[in-house]
Amino acid sequence: MKDVAARAGVGLKTVSRVVNAEPGVTPDTERRVQEAIESLGFRRNDSARVLRKGRTASIGLVLEDLADPFYGPLSRAVEEVARAHGALLINGSSAEDPGREQELVLALCARRVDGLIVIPAGDDHRYLEPEIKAGVATVFVDRPAGRIEADAVLSDSFGGARSGAAHLIAHGHRRIAFIGDQPRIHTAAERLRGYRAAMADAGLAIDDSWVSLGSTAPERVRDAVAAMLAAPEPVTAILAGNNRVTVTVVRHLAACERPVALVGFDDIELADLLGITVIAQDAAALGRTAAERLFRRLDGVSEAPRQVTLDTALIPRGSGEIPPAG
């Protein structure tokens, strides 16, 4: 910039004015500066700008795994809102590891992102307190923050699971399984709670062997399904706790002679063709809502942290309407 000023024979500030399209420059000098910029191939160094202005015009998004089809649309939605506000998006995958989540979040804070959207892996976010106090706006998505007060945008996991289970009950099922993610994950716990509530509503007792929580690795889920179906009084329907589980269950049931009803949490591409009944949440809306909330905070709106819950929708496609076998 110094060079540009020298070359154009003007002061430093004048160049700055031109670069930032600030008023107060004669068309003539502006032209001279522009020429100097062109010929020197000058481009403003945003790092220096950030240092001076205190705002980076970038926000961080920490999620579980960008390769998961649920998070792609969410991330894209966040990006669109950020773009509308002139901000860039830095994202990182925690791989469901609390340590890695913290590492990522703190790295983003060190870069002085203006705001942070976090899909938490851990359940204790007190490490974020100093950062939030220092002015980093933070919104949690999909799962609430642990041990601190913060904005959160969630799907109605409890209600969704409850309606899914109720749907199966309404179609005559009595022995219904729930296969979910690790219970420490908030959504998994909520969905389990929804399942239990629906069963209780119908006056149905739950056999312990019908509930299986743990890793969503295909082997684990496959074994769980196999065990449930091999029991003397096997379950006649399955409520799958998330998209990974649903996929594995579908694969397993396809190779299974006995018809078993299935309702999956989260919609999946091509689920329509496979006739899979699902409880759909709107990943893009989740991301959009969170990002909008974040930017509202960045614009200086200060209200108490609030939790927003988005509805889910049960989409019947066949698999959830199969009557009980036997």
Add this chain to the structure above:
Amino acid sequence: MKDVAARAGVGLKTVSRVVNAEPGVTPDTERRVQEAIESLGFRRNDSARVLRKGRTASIGLVLEDLADPFYGPLSRAVEEVARAHGALLINGSSAEDPGREQELVLALCARRVDGLIVIPAGDDHRYLEPEIKAGVATVFVDRPAGRIEADAVLSDSFGGARSGAAHLIAHGHRRIAFIGDQPRIHTAAERLRGYRAAMADAGLAIDDSWVSLGSTAPERVRDAVAAMLAAPEPVTAILAGNNRVTVTVVRHLAACERPVALVGFDDIELADLLGITVIAQDAAALGRTAAERLFRRLDGVSEAPRQVTLDTALIPRGSGEIPPAG
């Protein structure tokens, strides 16, 4: 940092040494500094650091759409490599708009990312020349750069499409359609070329009505398929040019009484259950290879720009082995 120094009663540089774990500090003073850091909740401002050091430890990834299931795994793979090198990932979606691509790329350059991985939307990247000359390492993925020399990591679109078409021919088809993306997109053009090559290899003439290129919007694709199947001598097989096209074609064929063979480019989740034969490319390998190449350049290795091509794999699952109808 100034505050920390004051509080610990040491010089600025000593704090810097402690923060960066540089040698030359007595354990005792180090402890004092650590205490000051703790109590002040100090965290290094990376923006300032960047300004001084000239490296941001971040790389940019510009792709078409993060919500597309093809790019999620690619992005994640890039992220993992970046993480191994201590860098963060900033990504942006061009929405297949060359102007937006350029805008994003230049914004990333202004932030002084150390390197750039680009899945180009446009076909003229001369705007990048000054940046590359200024030291921004750049690797193109999925599609080559336009009008400049640069590293590129590609899938073998030509070979993949050729083998897909050959597969259909081997199963007795003679009237085979190709439905692809806009021809200005390199992969679309290459796949079309592969299709033509396979037909030529088999001595089959191609009727113009069998080829349809354009937007991958469901309506456009649906209409194209409908027109082809309504012809007096309809095609008996379809080669779909990418994952979006495949999905739409599958939906349409599912509602169709006449059996039509299908081979899709790109694997899709649950394609195994639907029995869709595909030409699979390894999105994660694409991302990983590109990122590794980028970091090799950042580590100072300077060789001539090179184009790497990764193989594709034809996975027969049923839809591609349907014999010709009639």
Add this chain to the structure above:
DNA sequence: ATGAAAGCGCTAACAG
């Protein structure tokens, strides 16, 4: 082993 001073590239606050 430690610190003082200079400066990375930019912008805010004042002059002129």
Add this chain to the structure above:
DNA sequence: CTGTTAGCGCTTTCAT
């Protein structure tokens, strides 16, 4: 309308 000065928070250089 334009330029000068100071300083954002850090690292580098060179003394001490």
